[in-house]
Structures are given as C-alpha cells and as structure tokens.
Amino acid sequence: MARDPGVLSALARSGFASLSASRLRLEELRDCGVDVTEWLADFRAAADPDQALVCLADLASRVPEHLEPVLGDEQWRTNLLTVLGASQGLGEFLLRHPDELAVLRRTPAVLPSAAAMTSALVDAVTLAIDSGDDADADRIALALRVAYRRQLARIAVHDLRAPEPTAVFEEVSAALSDLAGAALEGALLAARAIMGAHGPFSADQVAATRLAIIGMGKAGARELNYVSDVDVIYVAESADEELVSSGRAVEIGTRLAMTLMRVISETGVEPALWEVDPNLRPEGKQGALVRTLSSHLAYYERWAKGWEFQALIKARPLAGDGALGEDYVAGVAPSVWSSAGRENFVEQAQHMRERVAEHIPADQLHYEIKLGPGGLRDVEFTVQLLQLVHGQTDPSVRLRGTLETLDALARGSYIGREEATAFAAHYRFLRVIEHRLQLQRLRRTHLMPRDEDELRVLARSTRLAPTAQALVTRWESTKGEVRKLHLRLFYRPLLSAVAALREDEVRLTTPQAEGRLAAIGFRDPEGALNHIRALSSGVSRRATIQRTLLPVMLRWFAEGADPDYGLLAFRRLSDKLGGTHWYLRMLRDSSGAAERLTHALSTSRFIGELLDVVPESAAWLESNKQLEVRPAAALRSEAAALAFRHSALADAAKAVQRLRRREVLRMALASVSSVLDVREVARGLTEITEVTLSVLLERIRAELGAAEDVLEFAIIGMGRLGGAETGFGSDADVLYVYRAVDEEVDAGALARRIVTELQNSVQDPRLPFDLDADLRPEGKNGPLARSLEGYASYYRRWSLTWEAQALLRARGIAGDESLIADFESLADTVRYPEAIAEKDVREVKRIKARVESERMPQGADPRRQLKLGRGSLSDVEWFVQLVQLQHAHAVPELRTTSTLAALDAAAEHGLIAEDDAVLLREAWLLASRLRSANMLWLNRASDVLPSDRVALDGIARILDFPPRSASVLEEEYLAVTRRARQVFEAGFYGEPVSENRGGARRMYGG
Known part of the structure; x- marks a missing residue:
C-alpha cells in the first residue's frame, strides 16, 4: 500500500487532510487484519476522516473481535465512521466499552421516548444496586453513566445521519433533555439506595421523603445541548409528619440531592456526565439547596427579584416526585406572569443578561456563539422579554421552548410571521453549530473555532456551508441579522399602535404597546406612545423616515438613563428640524450621530433644554471635530x-x-x-x-x-x-x-x-x-x-x-x-508673601474648620458633599492654597491660579509627596466631574452626590460608567475622597483648630 501512488489520491478524494499520517494508519489497520481499501470512500460520511481513522485503528488494535462484525455491515460501518468523525468523545466511550458498538447497528428512524430512556437508565441502576449488597456508589454511577452514553450515541447517530441537521434540531434537543431527566431519575434512585444503606436515616425515612427535581433553563424548555449544565431546583416534602415538623424532611432531601449530584458529576472510572447546577434556587449559592414547597412560594412572594421570575419561565418537573413538581410550577406561575409589571423589571432583566456577558474574556467575546453580540442569548432574551410582557394577559404565549414561543408570538400578532421565521432559522443555525462543537469532545463549549482545520471539520459536520470560510461568513451574517431582528421584533411593532403600517406588519393594540414600553424602561408608557404617534403618523417624508428609524432609536432611548425625557426632547427637536433636509439625512445615514443624539437626550436634561433653544446644534454630532x-x-x-x-x-x-x-x-x-x-x-x-x-x-x-x-x-x-x-x-x-x-x-x-x-x-x-x-x-x-x-x-x-x-x-x-x-x-x-506668619497659617486652618462646621447644610452627609465635603474640592484646594501661601514666593512655578497646576508644581518640588498628590488630584477631578454631571443630568446646579438611585445612575452614565452603575460610582467616590481626606488631614492640620471670628462665609462663597 505504501508504494501505491493511488492511495494518497483516494485519501484526498475521501476528505482526508493529513495524507501521509493517514496512509500510515491504513498500514496499521492492515497489520491488524483490517483492509479498508474497498470501502475507503465511506470515510466521506465522517466530518473528520483523519480522526475517524485514528479511532478506528485504536479499536482494531484493542478490540478487533468487536470491530469485525461492524465493518462487514455497510450501514453499521457508515454509522460508526460518522460518529467517530464527529465525536472523539464518543469514540473514547466506545473504546472503553466496545460492547456498546451494537447501538450503532441501525440508524434510528425515531428517537426513543422519554419514558423509554427513563426505563433504560432506571433498569441499569436497579441492576447495579441488585448486583451487590453494599449499594456501592462507584458501581452504580458507572452503570448509570454507561447507560446514559449508550442512549447518547443513539441520539448522535440519528442527528449526524439526518439529511438536514437544522430540521431535526428540535427533536434532538428534546431527546437530550429527556435523557437528562432520565439520568436524574436514575441518580435519584441510586441516591435513595446509597443513603438507605449507608446514611444516618432509615430506608423507610428516605423512602417517605418526596423530592421533586425542577428543570430550569434549557433543561426545563427541552432545549438541552449535548453537554449542558443542567439547571435544577429541588423541592422536598414528606409523607411522614414527624419528619416534616422536625425539619428532617428537608435534611433528607438535601442529602438525596447532594448524593445524586455526585452520582452524575463526581470523577470516576467513567467520566462525569455534566454538572448539575442548582444555583438558580432562591438566594443562589448562598441559599438552602433544598426547600419545602411553602418555603419556595414564600420566597418568591416576598423576596425574589424580577430576573428570577424570568428564569422560572422554563421551569418544569424534570425528575422525582411529579405531583410535587407540578404543584411547584403551578404555585410560582402567577408570580411569573405578573413580574413584568414589577418596578425595575427591565433593569433587573438586562442586568442578568449583562452579568453573564461581563465574565467573558475580551479576546473571546467575538467568538462566543451563546453569549456574544448576535448570539443565542440575544434570541432567548428577546423572546423571554416579549413573553413576560404579553403573557400577563395572554396565556397562549406562556410556553417554555424558544421556538414554540416564537411561533405563538407570531400567531398572536405580537411579532411578524416573517421576522419570527427568520429568527427561528438563525436560532437553529447557531444551535446546530453549538451541538457539533460540544459533540466533538463531549465538553461544554460555546466558542467558534479559530483554527482553519477545526472550522473545516465543523463545516463538514454541520453541512451548513460548503467550506470553512463560507461557514464563517454565514455565521458573521447571522450574528448581524440577529441583532437587527431583535430591533424589528421588539421595537417596530410599537409603531403599529399609532402608525399606518403595511397590512402584513404586526399591529399591537394600545394597551399591548404600552405594556411593552413599560417593560423596556419607560415610566410613562402612555406619554411615550403619544410621542411615537406624533413622530410617526402621517404620509410626510419626515414621518416615513422616522417610522424607519424609531425601532432602532427606541432601543437606544430605552438603554438610556431617562428614556421618557429623551423621547420627549427628541420629539421637540424633530418638530423644529423635521422639515430640514440635513437633519433627516443625518438621522437616516449616520447611525453614529443618531445614537449619540439619543444618548445625549436620555442622559442630560441640560442638553435637551439647550437643544430646544439651539436645535441646529444637533448637526455637530456627526463629527468629533x-x-x-x-x-x-x-x-x-x-x-x-x-x-x-x-x-x-x-x-x-x-x-x-x-x-x-x-x-x-x-x-x-x-x-x-x-x-x-x-x-x-x-x-x-x-x-x-x-x-x-x-x-x-x-x-x-x-x-x-x-x-x-x-x-x-x-x-x-x-x-x-x-x-x-x-x-x-x-x-x-x-x-x-x-x-x-x-x-x-x-x-x-x-x-x-x-x-x-x-x-x-x-x-x-x-x-x-x-x-x-x-x-x-x-x-x-x-x-x-x-x-x-x-x-x-x-x-x-x-x-x-x-x-x-x-x-x-x-x-x-x-x-x-x-x-x-x-x-x-x-x-x-x-x-505670594515673602513669609507667612504662623498665626496666619493657624488662621487659614481655623477658617477651614469653620467652613466645614458652618457652611455644611444642616443634616447633610459630609461624605456626599462635592464642594465642602470630606476629601472633596475644598479639601484639595485649601491644601494646595496653603502650600502656595507658604512657598510661592520662593517657588515661581507655584504662582498659578490653577489648582491642578499648583498641585503638580508642589509635587515636583517635593512640597507634597507624589503619592499624596496623585490621591488629591484624583479626588479633585472626580468631584469636579460629578458637579458638572449633576448639572447635565438635573439641569440645575447641585453640590451633593445623589442618594436617589435613578439620579445616581444617570450621572454615572454621563461619567462613562456602564448602565446600572449607581452603586459602583458611589463606592468609587466614597473611596477616593476617603483617601484624599486622609492626605488632607495629615498634611493640612498640624495642630488642633478652634473657632474663628469671621471670614468663612466670604472665603468660600460661589
């Protein structure tokens, strides 16, 4: 074979990339008694023929007797090559358990039902329990994991052999979710047996404890990937009243939950399946792992945040006590479907979305299929937000699955059928990519490969594009379309309540539009709708262009600190400039200018009022110059x-x-x-x-x-x-x-x-x-x-x-x-006196002390005063001015009217330690920025750091903090000024100060 020049050509025709290495593998197979020359073309079914050949050679060298019947059956052989070429993880599983090759003998026309998979896994656990007297956890976990991966291989071959992967995506995800439920059911059975044999509770007490496992996220929606964290919530009750009253039912339930998680996830001979993640429970990681039903309901009624109800949209009984699980879902449902009306609902929902994205390393963000811009989370977040808004009054959209909900939203005319179809297609595309990436090594990943060879394999396994470059191009295009569709799905229908749209476009009623506006952050949705009506109604060129622009601009306004004022100010500006050619052209053709305008108007009342007086100044937003x-x-x-x-x-x-x-x-x-x-x-x-x-x-x-x-x-x-x-x-x-x-x-x-x-x-x-x-x-x-x-x-x-x-x-x-x-x-x-008497230095210090005690507004918190407060402007300025009075005669560089220039000169000449100068400069600049930001936000001067969170978030946005940074800004200001105050007190007050007779009010007026 090595001397046959036609072998390399045949390998190339079959899709191999490493021709020389693959030829050596063929020789190894021949030495094991396996000659693949006659069916070399079958490797075309493999996404990665090189990998399939490596795995096949390993099987041939270790378990030739298991491989022989497989290679003699064309369908069996093709199925094996397909799986080996797409999943190194399943190849390793088959190498560990060659008996499981039998599962690939036929391509299943229909995937097994949830009941069938649960029965198979429970039977495997039961057999393992019955095969010994000690309920050995390792033995039982091994049986469960092997049975699980047997079913996983069956699902994978059905998926990989399907002519169109996106067409079977839903049934594959549903089967993976059902398989996860079956694994949890088997693990719960194992946990009961292990605890009954080894735990501090009797088998009867364990049996009397009811435990419901609630599936959340993708598990609840029957949308799991090949390797997803399975999000769960545990609910425990007991038929034994004594266990309930003593609280031991929850203790037993907690031990059951911990044991079943170890059965699934703990390292063992057979690798763990996936992580069971209970962190969506009340109070997250800090909360109790298991609660009773009444405890859950009490938490959601009194303490839960809006985003927690969004997470509960997909909740369903996944394993364990089904009746208890249904009681849980029914109990939380009223709170879920009224949550969109809660205060700060949209801010909390957005924060949940951003909190996940914040943890993505910057160099990975672009490659994130799930969490990056235009990724899966954008689709899911949009659908869930629409569900929560319209599900308040319409039960038909109270569904779990993303695709079924999209369809229901289109049937209810909350989104357009065309947009829903496109969004669903993009979602399927991204999910198939995600599936293939995870199937490769049976590891959780959401990152698009960067390596050309890996992209080539991905293109072959998904069959979504003919080449690696074509796949990347389609993926980039999909991300852009997802972002655009988010705008069209969520914001454009808002116009239907007030504007004449095409007959095929979605029409929301006024209450529906107001509900959607309230959900995205408008505090006066009725007023906002009136502004939208004024901007978009009519047949004029201005109305036509603004109807096109408003869906995008409404999103930008909603992201601002004060969307209501921003929209009002935009309406006033458009009333004044709407007839001018340059204004409409700027909005239509310069997205940067339009976004800047919405940001400025929704961030600053000062700007909004001045633009009302000088409207033509909006033209400056086109250019930094x-x-x-x-x-x-x-x-x-x-x-x-x-x-x-x-x-x-x-x-x-x-x-x-x-x-x-x-x-x-x-x-x-x-x-x-x-x-x-x-x-x-x-x-x-x-x-x-x-x-x-x-x-x-x-x-x-x-x-x-x-x-x-x-x-x-x-x-x-x-x-x-x-x-x-x-x-x-x-x-x-x-x-x-x-x-x-x-x-x-x-x-x-x-x-x-x-x-x-x-x-x-x-x-x-x-x-x-x-x-x-x-x-x-x-x-x-x-x-x-x-x-x-x-x-x-x-x-x-x-x-x-x-x-x-x-x-x-x-x-x-x-x-x-x-x-x-x-x-x-x-x-x-x-x-700049030649010398300043010590009594005059004491005078300065006494006046400063009196300024602090007398000029501070009664009852004011001195830590929040930007001008007279501790570590703020006056501390820095008085410190620097005292240095100038003492040294400017001898140091000409100190003869400046600028605080910062004098501070720099003092540090340069060793009159202030450089580290201290840095702290003083930082405090002075931050306090100065905050004073100006107060004026920009409020349109009135204020020397106080606001306590109101809306105002504090508004000025934080002016200072370039991300949305919802009120607490971050507050903490930063208090920390900066605390450090500056320490420098001030150490360097300014050299002796105790007493009250001065006069001068304080006049010295610090203005």
Whole structure:
C-alpha cells in the first residue's frame, strides 16, 4: 500500500487532510487484519476522516473481535465512521466499552421516548444496586453513566445521519433533555439506595421523603445541548409528619440531592456526565439547596427579584416526585406572569443578561456563539422579554421552548410571521453549530473555532456551508441579522399602535404597546406612545423616515438613563428640524450621530433644554471635530461682530447670549459623548465665559463713552473662573477694578454704570449667568467696583489672610491689559508673601474648620458633599492654597491660579509627596466631574452626590460608567475622597483648630 501512488489520491478524494499520517494508519489497520481499501470512500460520511481513522485503528488494535462484525455491515460501518468523525468523545466511550458498538447497528428512524430512556437508565441502576449488597456508589454511577452514553450515541447517530441537521434540531434537543431527566431519575434512585444503606436515616425515612427535581433553563424548555449544565431546583416534602415538623424532611432531601449530584458529576472510572447546577434556587449559592414547597412560594412572594421570575419561565418537573413538581410550577406561575409589571423589571432583566456577558474574556467575546453580540442569548432574551410582557394577559404565549414561543408570538400578532421565521432559522443555525462543537469532545463549549482545520471539520459536520470560510461568513451574517431582528421584533411593532403600517406588519393594540414600553424602561408608557404617534403618523417624508428609524432609536432611548425625557426632547427637536433636509439625512445615514443624539437626550436634561433653544446644534454630532473647543480668537471675533452689528445694547447682548448658549451646548455634547475630558471642557467653558464678558464689556463701554482714554476698566476672574476650571453651573466669581484717566469724569460713577449694564446684559433665563462679586473687599458691604488705588489701600491696611488666599486664583479676564497687569502685580504682593506668619497659617486652618462646621447644610452627609465635603474640592484646594501661601514666593512655578497646576508644581518640588498628590488630584477631578454631571443630568446646579438611585445612575452614565452603575460610582467616590481626606488631614492640620471670628462665609462663597 505504501508504494501505491493511488492511495494518497483516494485519501484526498475521501476528505482526508493529513495524507501521509493517514496512509500510515491504513498500514496499521492492515497489520491488524483490517483492509479498508474497498470501502475507503465511506470515510466521506465522517466530518473528520483523519480522526475517524485514528479511532478506528485504536479499536482494531484493542478490540478487533468487536470491530469485525461492524465493518462487514455497510450501514453499521457508515454509522460508526460518522460518529467517530464527529465525536472523539464518543469514540473514547466506545473504546472503553466496545460492547456498546451494537447501538450503532441501525440508524434510528425515531428517537426513543422519554419514558423509554427513563426505563433504560432506571433498569441499569436497579441492576447495579441488585448486583451487590453494599449499594456501592462507584458501581452504580458507572452503570448509570454507561447507560446514559449508550442512549447518547443513539441520539448522535440519528442527528449526524439526518439529511438536514437544522430540521431535526428540535427533536434532538428534546431527546437530550429527556435523557437528562432520565439520568436524574436514575441518580435519584441510586441516591435513595446509597443513603438507605449507608446514611444516618432509615430506608423507610428516605423512602417517605418526596423530592421533586425542577428543570430550569434549557433543561426545563427541552432545549438541552449535548453537554449542558443542567439547571435544577429541588423541592422536598414528606409523607411522614414527624419528619416534616422536625425539619428532617428537608435534611433528607438535601442529602438525596447532594448524593445524586455526585452520582452524575463526581470523577470516576467513567467520566462525569455534566454538572448539575442548582444555583438558580432562591438566594443562589448562598441559599438552602433544598426547600419545602411553602418555603419556595414564600420566597418568591416576598423576596425574589424580577430576573428570577424570568428564569422560572422554563421551569418544569424534570425528575422525582411529579405531583410535587407540578404543584411547584403551578404555585410560582402567577408570580411569573405578573413580574413584568414589577418596578425595575427591565433593569433587573438586562442586568442578568449583562452579568453573564461581563465574565467573558475580551479576546473571546467575538467568538462566543451563546453569549456574544448576535448570539443565542440575544434570541432567548428577546423572546423571554416579549413573553413576560404579553403573557400577563395572554396565556397562549406562556410556553417554555424558544421556538414554540416564537411561533405563538407570531400567531398572536405580537411579532411578524416573517421576522419570527427568520429568527427561528438563525436560532437553529447557531444551535446546530453549538451541538457539533460540544459533540466533538463531549465538553461544554460555546466558542467558534479559530483554527482553519477545526472550522473545516465543523463545516463538514454541520453541512451548513460548503467550506470553512463560507461557514464563517454565514455565521458573521447571522450574528448581524440577529441583532437587527431583535430591533424589528421588539421595537417596530410599537409603531403599529399609532402608525399606518403595511397590512402584513404586526399591529399591537394600545394597551399591548404600552405594556411593552413599560417593560423596556419607560415610566410613562402612555406619554411615550403619544410621542411615537406624533413622530410617526402621517404620509410626510419626515414621518416615513422616522417610522424607519424609531425601532432602532427606541432601543437606544430605552438603554438610556431617562428614556421618557429623551423621547420627549427628541420629539421637540424633530418638530423644529423635521422639515430640514440635513437633519433627516443625518438621522437616516449616520447611525453614529443618531445614537449619540439619543444618548445625549436620555442622559442630560441640560442638553435637551439647550437643544430646544439651539436645535441646529444637533448637526455637530456627526463629527468629533465639531465638538472640540473652538479657538478663543475665533470666538472673540465672532462675538465682537455680533455685538457691534446691533445698534441697541439689549439686542447686542441677546446676540452674544445666543453665542454663549451655543458654545456651552457644544461643551455639554462633547462631555456626554466623551470627546473632551473634564479639563478640556473646563477650558472651553472658561473661554466662552471670558469672551462673553470681554465683548459685552467692550460694547457697553462704547455705549457709555467709557473708552480707555476716559477710564480704564477690567474684570478679574476669581475662584474657578480665575483658575480656568469652570464647570457646568459654576458661578462666575469676579472683581471689578478701574483707574481714572480723564479727571473731569466721575470715574467711580462711570465704573458703577458699567457694572450695572454688564449685570443686566448677561441675564439669560435659558442659561443663567451668575456674576458673583462677593469676594471683593468688605464683601457685600463693599462697593461693586473699586479703583486700583482703593484695592491697594485696602490690602495694605485691612487685608485678612483669607483674602490673600482668595487672590491666589485672581486672573484678569477682560478689559484694559495695562490695568490687568497692574492689578495682578498688586495681587502678587498679597498672595505670594515673602513669609507667612504662623498665626496666619493657624488662621487659614481655623477658617477651614469653620467652613466645614458652618457652611455644611444642616443634616447633610459630609461624605456626599462635592464642594465642602470630606476629601472633596475644598479639601484639595485649601491644601494646595496653603502650600502656595507658604512657598510661592520662593517657588515661581507655584504662582498659578490653577489648582491642578499648583498641585503638580508642589509635587515636583517635593512640597507634597507624589503619592499624596496623585490621591488629591484624583479626588479633585472626580468631584469636579460629578458637579458638572449633576448639572447635565438635573439641569440645575447641585453640590451633593445623589442618594436617589435613578439620579445616581444617570450621572454615572454621563461619567462613562456602564448602565446600572449607581452603586459602583458611589463606592468609587466614597473611596477616593476617603483617601484624599486622609492626605488632607495629615498634611493640612498640624495642630488642633478652634473657632474663628469671621471670614468663612466670604472665603468660600460661589
């Protein structure tokens, strides 16, 4: 044979890949007395002829007497090669138990019934029990496992020899589920015998204990794979009243359950079958393994979460006491089919879906057939959610199986027949792939192979594509279609209650549509339906396009933190822009822009309200470039052109206000779209504030005849504005300074008029602009505007330490440059002293302590205060400012108005330990982001980390946390600020502090 050149050609024609190795195997077979030359073509039936040949050679070398009759029978031989080529696991089983080759003699036309398989496995266990006096667990487990795999081989040959694998998928899955039930029945019988012979309870007590095994998940739905975890719940009762009252019935039931699980899953001579997974029981792994029926029902009535009812959709008696199992299913059914109306139902259901996916390694996610995007779980989750929504009122959809439920949903007109057919086809395709992968080694796996040879074998075994590449292409296409169908099945029918759809499309009634909206997270489904009606009704081009887009957009809204507000804001925006060509084109052709828009609207009321005023700004969402900070020079040029285009000051002010709204909205969109970080947003917000004030000041001076040859005037930014650290909702802390030029002009009166006009000109009811001058000398009792000489005199004679501290962030932002330079030079003499007396250091510390005790709102939790709380903004800023007061004279790099720049300089010069600086920087940035996120979410300023979970989840989404991260964000903030507070207390308070006489309120206003 080795010298026959035709052998390699024959091997290639039969589908072999490793030709040389296979030729050697043929020689080994011939040495064992087996010549396969005459029927070499039969290997074409094997998905992996090379593997089939290896297994055949092993059988021939070890058990030739068992193999001889098989090879002489064409059907038997073909069945064997088919199984060996598709399942190395079954090949190893046959090698361990060659007598079981007989099961492959004929291809079963019909799979055995559940009763027949249960009888076969129970008989095998009974025989093993009766064959000895000691009820040996290993002997009984071996008998059960061999009998199980005998039936498994029968199912596999029926499956593998079927002309169309997807056509027999349902009966194969049902048979595998029935076989699992039979194994549990046999294992329970074994457990009773083992406990009766060896346990602490008598055989009568064990026999009196009723144990029902409830199948969950795929086992309950009769949709098991070749190797699935079998999800179960155990229910125990007893006919012996004494056992019930003493609680020993549950104890016996628990021991029975543990014993039967060992019979099935414990390592032994014959490998374990699969894992029996009881973790869907009440309280999960922490809960009791076995409960009585009343205990189960009490838990579901009082404590169960929504996702637990979703898991119970598929519950059915699988083994054990059938009557008790039926009582359990009937008892939980009312709670299951009313669960969609529970609060936070959809969030809990989605969390269950995400919790599983979170544990998938990133490099495996794309290859996950079950849990990845477009995988089996997407199909199952969609069907179950639809069931729970419509099963509240329609018993016809209260089914267990995925495919039978899809059919019932289509019959009930909850989904389209065409979509249901396509979804079912994709589901069968994915399940057949999953079956073949698990059958290969009889191991649980859901990962698509990456190796080309493995893909080739998979393509041959599934017969779903002619080549490996074609199979991958079809699989990728299927994943995409599953994702699209999810939208069409769940969201598009919502339009039927309000819009004119084609006659063949699904039509939901208004209550059905409202129920579905409530299930996906809308808190006002009636209002949402009205918005959908307004957006999609009619025959206009806008309505037509929006009918196409809404199914996708509704999903995006539902995934947002506030879908109701998002949909309302979208309706308002569409009412304004729906007639424009660019808006409809953007929504239709740029899915990225449409998704960003829905995310922004359902995440931020601040954005929704501003888009209502500046709707055309939605166009920026098409490009990251449009969301970047505009150059200050370009902004200033545009603002000046607007301000001086109008003859009336009020009109000029309104034009500049509109520009400010637009640019603040740009920063808000950039923030929630993660285009800019908190520091870049702060720069953008600071620059538009400076431009607004600068241009309005110029326009007002021109209006009042207050040019620089008459009066020098400047605005000094303080606080966060001076530090260029402005956030959304920040006050604009300022000082006003002037210097007389024309002696004939009352400089003070003119300066006051400028301030008055400026304060009037920045008033904007749609986007408040709070100019706060409370940090001026003498606070609210002092003049709004003061001359440079007046400031110099005050600081020379009366200045307190806290005022020097406030000046650390003083920076000229508008007005005459020479005056700004002179004011900043004056400020330097106050804020950067050559030395600071110890009493002044104690003064700073006492004021800080008073700020903490007096400025904190009564009853507020200081851990949740973003501005004044422990480890938050004030701690970091006061810490840094004290370092500046002490060292900025000697260290020029500390002479900056920026908190973070000063912190970096202090760390660089060894004034703060680098590790401590990292903790302070982290706390300051997080608190700053949260203050801005509060404004974006609520559309009002707030310095408190919310306790409300909806609000907390909303601001978490703005900060790029995944959905339902309220607790994660809360824990992170409390941990970060706790560490920062420890640094602050160690470095700031060097001695006990006592109450200070004044200055606390003015120092930290704004």
